[in-house]
Amino acid sequence: MSAVEIANVSKVFNPGRPNAVHALADIDLSIAQGEFVSLIGPSGCGKSTLLRLVASLTEPTAGSVTVNGKPAEQARKDQDYGMAFQQAGLFEWRSVARNIELPLELRGWDKARRRAQAEAMLRLVKLPEFADHYPWELSGGMQQRIAIARALSFEPKLLLMDEPFGALDEMTREHMQAELNRIRAATGTTVVFVTHSIPEAVYLSDRVVVMSPRPGKIATIVDVQLGARDEDTREASEFFKKVTEVREALRGFEHGDDPVRGIEDR
Amino acid sequence: MNDLRRRVGAIAPPIVFGVLFLTAWELFVRVRHIEPFLLPRPSAIWGQFHGGLGRIWDAVQVSGLNAFVGLLLGAAGGIAVAFLASRYRVVSRLVTPMAIAVAAMPIIVVASILYNMISDTSQVPRRFMAAIVVFFVIFVNVAKGLTQVNATQTELMRSYAATDTDILRKVRVPNALGHFFTAMKVAAPLAVVTAFVSEYFGGLQDGLGYQITSNIASSRDATAWAYVTGAIALGLVFYVAALVMERLAMPWQARRVDGA
Numbered sequence: 066m067s068a069v070e071i072a073n074v075s076k077v078f079n080p081g082r083p084n085a086v087h088a089l090a091d092i093d094l095s096i097a098q099g100e101f102v103s104l105i106g107p108s109g110c111g112k113s114t115l116l117r118l119v120a121s122l123t124e125p126t127a128g129s130v131t132v133n134g135k136p137a138e139q140a141r142k143d144q145d146y147g148m149a150f151q152q153a154g155l156f157e158w159r160s161v162a163r164n165i166e167l168p169l170e171l172r173g174w175d176k177a178r179r180r181a182q183a184e185a186m187l188r189l190v191k192l193p194e195f196a197d198h199y200p201w202e203l204s205g206g207m208q209q210r211i212a213i214a215r216a217l218s219f220e221p222k223l224l225l226m227d228e229p230f231g232a233l234d235e236m237t238r239e240h241m242q243a244e245l246n247r248i249r250a251a252t253g254t255t256v257v258f259v260t261h262s263i264p265e266a267v268y269l270s271d272r273v274v275v276m277s278p279r280p281g282k283i284a285t286i287v288d289v290q291l292g293a294r295d296e297d298t299r300e301a302s303e304f305f306k307k308v309t310e311v312r313e314a315l316r317g318f319e320h321g322d323d324p325v326r327g328i329e330d331r
Numbered sequence: 332m333n334d335l336r337r338r339v340g341a342i343a344p345p346i347v348f349g350v351l352f353l354t355a356w357e358l359f360v361r362v363r364h365i366e367p368f369l370l371p372r373p374s375a376i377w378g379q380f381h382g383g384l385g386r387i388w389d390a391v392q393v394s395g396l397n398a399f400v401g402l403l404l405g406a407a408g409g410i411a412v413a414f415l416a417s418r419y420r421v422v423s424r425l426v427t428p429m430a431i432a433v434a435a436m437p438i439i440v441v442a443s444i445l446y447n448m449i450s451d452t453s454q455v456p457r458r459f460m461a462a463i464v465v466f467f468v469i470f471v472n473v474a475k476g477l478t479q480v481n482a483t484q485t486e487l488m489r490s491y492a493a494t495d496t497d498i499l500r501k502v503r504v505p506n507a508l509g510h511f512f513t514a515m516k517v518a519a520p521l522a523v524v525t526a527f528v529s530e531y532f533g534g535l536q537d538g539l540g541y542q543i544t545s546n547i548a549s550s551r552d553a554t555a556w557a558y559v560t561g562a563i564a565l566g567l568v569f570y571v572a573a574l575v576m577e578r579l580a581m582p583w584q585a586r587r588v589d590g591a
Contacts, residue, residue, distance in 0.1 A: 120490055141492055148490045154483030158505040158583050167501065168491050199583045225490075 066134045068223055068255040069096040069119055074128030075280075076114055087280035088114045092128070094274065094283065098222070101249060101256045103266035103273045105311065111281025112259045113227055119257060120148055120225050133222065144172065146223040147216030151231045153208035155200035155215075162187070162196040165215045172219060186214040189248060206237035210244065217252065224249075224256045231261065239299070242268055246294050263315075267307045268294060275311060277318040285314045371553040379557035386542075387561040393538040395565050397454050398526040401461020402519060402569070408462065409469025410511070416470075417477035417503070426470075434467040438525065442532040451534055460529040461522040468521065472514035476507025509584065512577035519569035527562060539565070 076089040088111040096102050104112040117123045118130050121137035132140035140146065147168075155164050165183040166174075174182070187193045190210040200208055209229060216224055230238045242265060249256060260266050266273045270289050277284040287310050291303055298304050353373045359365070360372045367375065380387065412430075416423035438460060445456035480502055488498050530540030539562045546555035577584070 122486060122489055141490065144490075144492055146490070148487065150483045150486065152481075152483040154481060154487050156484060156502070156505070158508070158581070160583075170501075171491050171493055171497060201583075 066098070067095045067131075068098045068100065068133060069094070069257065070129075070131040071095070071115070071119070072129050072131070074115075074118060074125045074130060076111065076118065076123070077126045080126060089118075089125075090280040090282055092281070092283060096255060096257060099253050099255055101258065101269055101271045103258045103260055103270040104276060105260055105263065105266045105273055106276030106281070106284075106315070107278055109281075110276040110278040112276050114281065115276075116225055116227055116257060116259050120146065144168065144219060145221060146225050147219070147221040148225045149209075149212045149216045149227070149229045151228040153200070153205075153212040155208055155211060157200050159200075160196065161192070161198050161200065161203070161211055164200065164211060165218050168215065168219050182218055183214075186218050189217070189251070190214045190244065204237075206233055206241060209233065209241060213245070213248070217248070217254070220252070222255060224254045226256065226258045228259055228261065230265065238262075238265070243294075243296065245269065250293075263308050263311050264299070264304075267291075267304060267311060268299060273307075273311050275314040284318055287311050287314060368550050368552050371556055375553040376556040376560065379551075379553045380560050383554065383557055387539075387558060390537065390539045390542050390558060391561050391565050393454070394523065394526045394530065394540065394562070395568075397457045397529075397538070398461050398522040398565070398569065400458045401526065402465050402522040404458070405462035405465025405522070406469045406515070406518065409466045409514075410473055412466075413470050413473035413477060413507075416474050423474070427474075430467050430470055433463060436463075438464065438528060439532060442529040445529075446533040454535065456534060457526055457529040457538070461525045464525045465518045465522050468514050468518040469511070472510040473507050476510030477503045480506050508581055512573065512581065515573040515576070516570060519573040520566040523562070523566045523569050 071092050071094040074089060074092040075087075078086040078088055092115060094102075104115060106112050114123065118125055119132060119137060121130070121132075121141035124138075130137040133145050135143070135145075155161075156167065159167065162180065162183040165186050166179040169179045169182060184193065184196060187196055190213060192207060192210055192214075195203065195207070195211075200211070203211065209232075213229065216226075230241050233241060245256075246269065248254075256269075258266070258269060267287075267289055273287040273289060275284045275287060276282065287307065289307050291298060291301075291307065356370075357373050360370055412422070412426055416426055441463070442456065442460055445459055449456045449459070484502055485498070488502055493501070526538070527540030527543070530538040531544055535541075536545075539558050542558045543555050543562070546552070546558065
């Protein structure tokens, strides 16, 4: 059973009205259990919309989205996935530990079990001493690690991430990527990851889905196959080859002097 | 030790400024021979304050109780309607324009109307006045806190398949708490001021506002100022009470203010 099955999906915002927007057209994508797949493309290519469809935060106009063998909406109701956004979205009135506990609270876990799990998650993201701090006492990178800990707190098989490192500086960002790699290796979680950054997509992913805009379509899928990653990966010639491959795929649908917007080359 | 030094450092400047201000005032009045009905000396005001403490305390109790009852009623009403308005769009559409209209109402006129309408010989019109003013401030802010929730937090709650009740309890209410106390810090002293002002326009012959006007009318300016001092103290007590409640209810904020 694949983790995510997207079949013939289209999404139109404001259908039938003059301001209708064709966000996605004829998307087919199958993601295997344990796979790390990045969605990359210029602004307006519908990559975030595609992720939100998988999360059942929005409904497709046509086609079907299946998560863990069930309709996306059912998967959301069963809390089959964890989610992290560009904004950490921590609740400022809750301590760090209680932020991580929130999804567990909603699942009816008792207090002792919640606390133990929150502490385990804090060890996973290497911030065990911050359990009783409030979010504002943490840096942006630390807040994002807490958000990831929260997304993983109930040990979902699927993690959906919408530009989670987009607001971080380059140093923190590389560090977070390495952390995510480590966490994923430790948990075996399937990850769908939206990003603007080509190196980030290549460094993290098994496959990079390159999308083109108006309407959002899958232009091509780049198989990365770099094996286990470490800091040396970033300087390997194989890595640069894949970065170039993704970049050229992004240029493939660029016409004349219409540049591809919103893509970071770093 | 460091903590003590920081506290002294925070408190000392306003005290020094206050003392300097009062000294300058006293000297100015003495040196320029200002008539006491124009501007009484601080020492004369203090004398009246000290001597008339019993009477001032009586007046403080009257105005203070009116303000307190008005504050409670107004806040309770404001919170209740804010919850309804955030839950039912119809309520919001009906109440918001009316609340704005009430806020724009000239309080002076309304006081007179209420004395005629309700009673000239009870404290009810004054409490009602305070309640109206407080209601608007609390309603607008709490409604905002309940509805203007961070978009990422809302999405997260949806991804957890949280029910509306969960979202209300775990996101909307805590989010509104900060708005509520910000409003209370405005509304509490406002309730006190409204209680005074409504005493100007009729009703029983008691309370700080009544004493201030009647003493000015009989040229006992230092006495009037002594009552003003009592009024300031009462307003401050209300403000500080709101502040203390905020600290207790929102520990995550308290640490932020005390800390770096």
